[in-house]
Amino acid sequence: MQNSKYYKCYKSYNYYKPFFFFVVFLFGFSFFYLPEANAATLSLQPSTGTFQVGSTFEVSVYIDTQKETINAIEAYLHFPADKLQLV
Numbered sequence: 001m002q003n004s005k006y007y008k009c010y011k012s013y014n015y016y017k018p019f020f021f022f023v024v025f026l027f028g029f030s031f032f033y034l035p036e037a038n039a040a041t042l043s044l045q046p047s048t049g050t051f052q053v054g055s056t057f058e059v060s061v062y063i064d065t066q067k068e069t070i071n072a073i074e075a076y077l078h079f080p081a082d083k084l085q086l087v
Helices: 003-033
Strands: 041-045 060-064
Touching: none
Parallel strands: none
Antiparallel strands: 041 060
């Protein structure tokens, strides 16, 4: 004779088994249909130039959002610290 507690647990597992497989299937399948994220383009003007040591110059930062509305940006600007100083 089977243990009744074990049998009830096994019976409830078999009852919910199709539901669990369905949820796992939906969760896994949803990753293939995530909307594509279009990244904006940041550019610096002037992009190149010749400047005197110790001189100050301005650089404008432009963002092209491709006609999409944005509410924030995050960017990392890497440059050699021995050749350029941010003031």
